[in-house]
Amino acid sequence: MTFGQLQLLAGSFSSLIFVSSNFPMLWKVMKTRDVKSYSLGQIILRNLGNLVYWIYIASLPVGPAWYLQGFFTCSGLVLLVCYLKFDAKCYPFRFANAKSNYLSHYMEFLKAGDRISKLVRRLGARNLQVFHAHESRYD
Amino acid sequence: MDVHAFQLFAGSFSCGIFIFSNLPMLLKAFRTRDLKSYSLVQILLGNLGNCLYWIYLISLPIGPIWLINGFFTLSSLLMLVGYLYYERGWAVHFGRIDNLRPGGRVRA
Numbered sequence: 001m002t003f004g005q006l007q008l009l010a011g012s013f014s015s016l017i018f019v020s021s022n023f024p025m026l027w028k029v030m031k032t033r034d035v036k037s038y039s040l041g042q043i044i045l046r047n048l049g050n051l052v053y054w055i056y057i058a059s060l061p062v063g064p065a066w067y068l069q070g071f072f073t074c075s076g077l078v079l080l081v082c083y084l085k086f087d088a089k090c091y092p093f094r095f096a097n098a099k100s101n102y103l104s105h106y107m108e109f110l111k112a113g114d115r116i117s118k119l120v121r122r123l124g125a126r127n128l129q130v131f132h133a134h135e136s137r138y139d
Numbered sequence: 140m141d142v143h144a145f146q147l148f149a150g151s152f153s154c155g156i157f158i159f160s161n162l163p164m165l166l167k168a169f170r171t172r173d174l175k176s177y178s179l180v181q182i183l184l185g186n187l188g189n190c191l192y193w194i195y196l197i198s199l200p201i202g203p204i205w206l207i208n209g210f211f212t213l214s215s216l217l218m219l220v221g222y223l224y225y226e227r228g229w230a231v232h233f234g235r236i237d238n239l240r241p242g243g244r245v246r247a
Contacts, residue, residue, distance in 0.1 A: 004198065011195025017188035021181055042160055049156035056150025056203055059143065064195055065204060 011064030019071050026075055033086040043083055047076045150203030158210050165214055172225045174218070182222055185215040 001009075029035060050073045057069050140148070168174055189212040196208055223229045 007195045007198045010191045014188040014191035014195065017184055017191070021184055021188070042163075045156055045160050049153040049160070052149050052156070053153035056146045056153065059146040059150075060199055060204070064192075065199070 008063060012067075015064045015068040015071075018068060022071070022075055026078055029079065029082050029086075033082075035083045035086050038079070038083055040083060040087070043076070043080050047073075047080055050076050147202060151206070154203045154207045154210075157207055161210070161214055165217060168218065168221050172221075174222045174226050177218065177222055177226075179222060179227075182215065182219050186212075186219055189215055 029038075050069070053069060054073070057065060060066070168177075189208065192208055193212070196205060199205075
């Protein structure tokens, strides 16, 4: 293995480490929908930095730096979308998301109605049995 | 301004943005001395990644990428020292703080 290949291997391995250390953050945001610990200004600044940095990265030979920057750009964009979607202050984007929330509430309502009707039917059947038992006792 | 100079300027500008957006994290960690939200494994992995990245980085021409990786290496080293110092009791061990709990007196 030449030194150049070793350098590329080290770059790829370290890029993998950086990517894997960033995944839990993205996963947590998407799972908990909690973006309170982030600020919109910081996220926009980070995305701006990533876009401007591409102008410089384009001058470097294609390698781990490109892949790592590609990942950071994607993760920054995902974080921005999540923030706009989940943060309560972002009204227009929250409204777009609200439709799906209404739908899920409606589905829950239907399920609850189904459960209630089953319960009523079961109770009715039991009352009917009790009624028949009373009737047979007085017959 | 030729293309190469413009690229270097863009790289330096974005490095400034990255450094500026990372500084509050460092300042908060050292001001509050609260590093509970960090994990030692994550910090160690970050340091390992930075060290390995340097092997690749020396194959690239000196430029903003060196500067930004230098800053990230330094900041993750500081985070490691801060974590060991405040969360793993090194501050108590070295006699800088009487007690790590709130209200613990800092010795002069």
